[in-house]
Amino acid sequence: MPTKNLDFMSDVCMHFVEDLKFNGCIEVPSTSSPTLTNTLHPFIKLDRWPRGYDQHTHRIFEHMRPALQLASLLLTEDCTLPWFHHVTWGYGLFDKQKDPTMQRFFIAATKKEHEESGDQRTRQKQLDLAKASR
Incomplete structure (x- = not known):
């Protein structure tokens, strides 16, 4: 029984990224590029994010930048x-x-x-x- 569950989880993990791409969760080609040009509020700038081994902080931060710019507008408008x-x-x-x-x-x-x-x-x-x- 444990082997069956392990095989299932292994299969799910192996195909997870492909499933996300197939369902349009990772890349959405039909949308336009972000157009926000505002700076980030000091509360959510990169230097406030956790850093450490295997954190991928900079890469994640750059992917989230448009959402963070929008959050900055909500804080400052x-x-x-x-x-x-x-x-x-x-x-x-x-x-x-x-x-x-x-x-x-x-x-x-x-x-x-x-x-x-x-x-x-x-x-x-x-x-x-x-x-x-x-």
Whole structure:
């Protein structure tokens, strides 16, 4: 019995990459090349990624660069800042339900997240987080 399972797993592993290619999971020739030109946010730059023996970090990073550029835009564009204000300056609460298993957690708004200096302070918090978690 163990040999049968081992043979099956060996077969799956041997054909895994070919199956991914056949199903269009690795290369998608019909799509256009990425057109983003923005820089990456310091929080997700290459120097923050793990490195070590057999990590393939640089190769994986380059394949993910378009997605990382898009993530950088989400972190830095003005249209997404209200969400970051709310998460950064709001505070957590549970709604009041009689049944404790039905309580939901939410982030309550504060005056601080609506102050005029909020944009700059929220952006600075993001940069501080990028520096602190190195």
